[in-house]
Amino acid sequence: MLKQGIHLKLGQGLSMTPQLQQAIKMLQLSSLELEQEIQNALESNPLLERREEADYSDADVNQTQTHTDHAPQEGSLSETIPENLSTDSSWEDTYDTEWKPSNPERESTSDYIEKLHTHSEGLTEHLLWQIDLSNLSTIDKKIAHLIVDYINADGLLTESPEQILGALQSELLIEQDDVDVVLHFIQHLDPIGVGATSLGQSLWIQFNFHFPSHPLKRKARSLLEKNLDLLAKRDYKSIKGGVGLNNKQLDVLLGLVRTLDPNPAGRFAQDDVDYIRPDVYAKKVKGRWEVTQNPEAVPAVRINDEYATLVSDGCVNEAAADYIKDNLQQARWFIKSLENRNSTILNVAHAIVERQVAFLQYGDEAMKPMVLRDLAEQLGLHESTISRVTTRKYLHTPRGIYEFKYFFSSHVNTDTGGECSATAIRAMIKKIITSENPRKPYSDNKLTALLNDQGISVARRTVAKYREALAIPSSHDRKVLS
Incomplete structure (x- = not known):
C-alpha cells in the first residue's frame, strides 16, 4: 500500500541570482557593447557616475601582469564569478565601491586597426570552434558538425533529431540516443x-541550466514548452x-522568464562594419612580456558619494x-561585475x-596546442566561463590584434612524441605552398608527405581541410600554365 507523507530533504544547488546573471552577462559582452551597458546604467541609476581619467592618482593599482608572475594575486580568481557563488552574498560588505582600469601607454585607433588580424564570427563558426576543442569522440564530432549545419541564424534546429539520424546512418553506425x-x-x-x-524549448533549456533546483521547475517547463502562446x-x-x-x-515565474534570452544567437548577427577595440595589450618590456588592461575598453565608474551620504546624514x-539604498546596492553589484570582468x-x-x-x-608556426580545458584547469574556472571570456575579446600584440580564441587550437601528434597545434600546421602548409613551383604545385598528397617528413603525422583529408580553411585553391586551380 502506498503511503502519503511529508519528507524533508536537504540538498545543495546553485541559484542564479540577479547579481550572478549580471556578472555572466558582463563577461560575454564585447567592449563596445559594455560601453553601452555602462551608459544605460549611468542613465538609470543616480548612484553611479563616471570617473574621469584626470581623477586617477599615482596610487591607483596598475592592472598589469607579466608572464613570469603566474600565480594570481590573492583573492582575484576566487572572486571572478565562481560556479558555486553563494546566493546570499552581501557584496557591499565585501568589495570596494569603486573600480578603475589602468592607463597604459597605447597606440591610436588607426594604428591598431591597420594591424587587425580578425574577422566577424558567426554562430556556426563559434559552435564549431567549441566542438573542435571539446573532448567529444571523432564520431560524436561528426554528428555535432552535421547538427550545426541544421542550425539556422536564429539558433533553432531546422530538422528533427530523427531526420538528422537518418542523414547520418548511411555513413555511421549510430542510434537515436547518440544523436540526442x-x-x-x-x-x-x-x-x-x-x-x-x-x-x-530554447527558453526551457536556459531555465533548466540557470535554475536547476527551482521548486517551480516543472511548471516552468509546462509554461515554456506548452503554453508559450498564452x-x-x-x-x-x-x-x-x-x-x-x-x-x-x-509573479515569481514571470520574473525568472524575463531573465532568459529569447534570441541567444542574436549577438552573432553579422554587421556590415566591425569596429574592433583591444581589451588587453601584450608587449615585451626588458625581456619580459607584460599584459595590461586597455582603459578605453572599460570606462571607470564609481559611487556618487553625495547621494550615498544623504541616507547616513x-x-x-x-x-x-529606501530608493537611495536600493540604487546603492545595485550600483555596488554593477561595479563588482565590472571588476570581475576586468580581472577575469x-x-x-x-x-594565454x-x-x-x-x-x-x-609567429603562427610556433603556436602551441591549447584548448579551453587547459586554461579552465589552470585558472580554476569553468570551461563555459573561458568560452565567454575568449569570445569577442581582443589582445593587442606586436604582431597585430587577435581575438582571444585565435590562440586556441587542437593538436596533432608528432613522430617525436610531441604535439603540434592546428594553427602551426596551417602556417606550415601556407609556407610550403608559397614557395612551390607555380607550374608544378603540390597536391594534398604531396603536402601530406612533406609534413610527414617534418615529423607531423597528419592525414591527407586534414591537410585538405586546413588548406581550404586558408582559402587556398587546390593544386589544379593553383597551376600556372606557361
Missing part, C-alpha cells in the same frame, strides 16, 4: 539554448489554470532613503600570453 546526447551537448554550449527545435498574449488567467499556478507563483525621508579577462589574457610566448616571438 550530442544535441544536448550543443544546446549547452555558448550561447545556452541554441539547437532547440522551438523558442519554447504568455505571448499575456493571458495570465489561462496560464494559471493550465499550468496550475497561484498569483504569487505566477538623515537628510531624506524614509521613502527616499586580464587573468585569461595573462595565461604565458602559454604562447613562442608565437608572440616567432
Whole structure:
C-alpha cells in the first residue's frame, strides 16, 4: 500500500541570482557593447557616475601582469564569478565601491586597426570552434558538425533529431540516443539554448541550466514548452489554470522568464562594419612580456558619494532613503561585475600570453596546442566561463590584434612524441605552398608527405581541410600554365 507523507530533504544547488546573471552577462559582452551597458546604467541609476581619467592618482593599482608572475594575486580568481557563488552574498560588505582600469601607454585607433588580424564570427563558426576543442569522440564530432549545419541564424534546429539520424546512418553506425546526447551537448554550449527545435524549448533549456533546483521547475517547463502562446498574449488567467499556478507563483515565474534570452544567437548577427577595440595589450618590456588592461575598453565608474551620504546624514525621508539604498546596492553589484570582468579577462589574457610566448616571438608556426580545458584547469574556472571570456575579446600584440580564441587550437601528434597545434600546421602548409613551383604545385598528397617528413603525422583529408580553411585553391586551380 502506498503511503502519503511529508519528507524533508536537504540538498545543495546553485541559484542564479540577479547579481550572478549580471556578472555572466558582463563577461560575454564585447567592449563596445559594455560601453553601452555602462551608459544605460549611468542613465538609470543616480548612484553611479563616471570617473574621469584626470581623477586617477599615482596610487591607483596598475592592472598589469607579466608572464613570469603566474600565480594570481590573492583573492582575484576566487572572486571572478565562481560556479558555486553563494546566493546570499552581501557584496557591499565585501568589495570596494569603486573600480578603475589602468592607463597604459597605447597606440591610436588607426594604428591598431591597420594591424587587425580578425574577422566577424558567426554562430556556426563559434559552435564549431567549441566542438573542435571539446573532448567529444571523432564520431560524436561528426554528428555535432552535421547538427550545426541544421542550425539556422536564429539558433533553432531546422530538422528533427530523427531526420538528422537518418542523414547520418548511411555513413555511421549510430542510434537515436547518440544523436540526442550530442544535441544536448550543443544546446549547452555558448550561447545556452541554441539547437532547440522551438523558442519554447530554447527558453526551457536556459531555465533548466540557470535554475536547476527551482521548486517551480516543472511548471516552468509546462509554461515554456506548452503554453508559450498564452504568455505571448499575456493571458495570465489561462496560464494559471493550465499550468496550475497561484498569483504569487505566477509573479515569481514571470520574473525568472524575463531573465532568459529569447534570441541567444542574436549577438552573432553579422554587421556590415566591425569596429574592433583591444581589451588587453601584450608587449615585451626588458625581456619580459607584460599584459595590461586597455582603459578605453572599460570606462571607470564609481559611487556618487553625495547621494550615498544623504541616507547616513538623515537628510531624506524614509521613502527616499529606501530608493537611495536600493540604487546603492545595485550600483555596488554593477561595479563588482565590472571588476570581475576586468580581472577575469586580464587573468585569461595573462595565461594565454604565458602559454604562447613562442608565437608572440616567432609567429603562427610556433603556436602551441591549447584548448579551453587547459586554461579552465589552470585558472580554476569553468570551461563555459573561458568560452565567454575568449569570445569577442581582443589582445593587442606586436604582431597585430587577435581575438582571444585565435590562440586556441587542437593538436596533432608528432613522430617525436610531441604535439603540434592546428594553427602551426596551417602556417606550415601556407609556407610550403608559397614557395612551390607555380607550374608544378603540390597536391594534398604531396603536402601530406612533406609534413610527414617534418615529423607531423597528419592525414591527407586534414591537410585538405586546413588548406581550404586558408582559402587556398587546390593544386589544379593553383597551376600556372606557361
